[in-house]
Amino acid sequence: MKPGYKMRTRKLIDKSLQLRLVGAFVAVGCVATLFQVVLLNQSMLGFAEKLPQGGDQLLAEAPGLLVKSVLVTLGLLVPVMTLVGILITHRIAGPAYRMRMHLEAIETTGEIPGPCKIRKGDELQELCSLLNQAIEVVAQGTHTVEPAQTVAENRKALDSAPSLNPSSPAEAVQKNAK
């Protein structure tokens, strides 16, 4: 981490984005678990039927076994998947939030506080760099024109320029012809 950056303390920055992705992670994990349970259950049933003896005992214990292992898996896996999901989505939600805050600061004050910077290793680096360039382009007028340059000052400057201040229309035509 760069020396200027503190660890992010708020982990849920964009709740809707992060929770949707975490939900997808948890759903994927649950599907994988249940898929495995169905497969193993199927194999176990086939195997128990083939056994000359003891098959009944195996079949009798099968539902309890499955329920127990599914509960253990989900009990361990769901919190782990949620934590992993939050940490991973944080790398997307964090920079998106930072860019939004930067834009809101410009929108509120009308001033550009400097380029928007996001942490190394975060996602959306290219987007951030393009955003900085685009802000510069859109704001170029605001920052190249001096605030003191008013309409009156422009007129005064034009008045003092001889080529643009002909004394008579005839003289102007003459100058244009040259």
Add this chain to the structure above:
Amino acid sequence: MTHRPRQKKVNKPGLQLRLIGTFLAISAFAAYGQALLLSQALVDVSLRIQDSKVAREVQDAMPELLVHNLLWTSLLLLPLIVLVGVHVTHRIAGPAHGIERYLRSVVEQGGVSVPCKVRKGDELQNLAESINRTFDRLRQDRELEQPTQPQV
């Protein structure tokens, strides 16, 4: 405004592949963890079976059972997870790509001609709206500060 479905499903390969990798890792961890747990439980059951010959048979069949299940899981589940991953990550990578394209056009054209739009239901809607509001504000400021052209 109606949007056509996106043809290109992988817009930001780096971001999408990293997220899909996480999906795969999670599902593999879940499936293989579950397989290990169940096989351990089956071994425990086999130890409780009185007939030692049957118990041995159960224990001997276990590795084959596990390999068979894990192969099916890998063959069926993992491609499915990749597809789901592409679909889910597309909702982030798609608008991110769209916003990047929009910003690039602003930089290349030297100004804003149309507002930034993101598909309904996609992520990063707020960011696109913030960009539009900020660019509007900057344009308004520029128009106010621009000197009036004197008439000669």
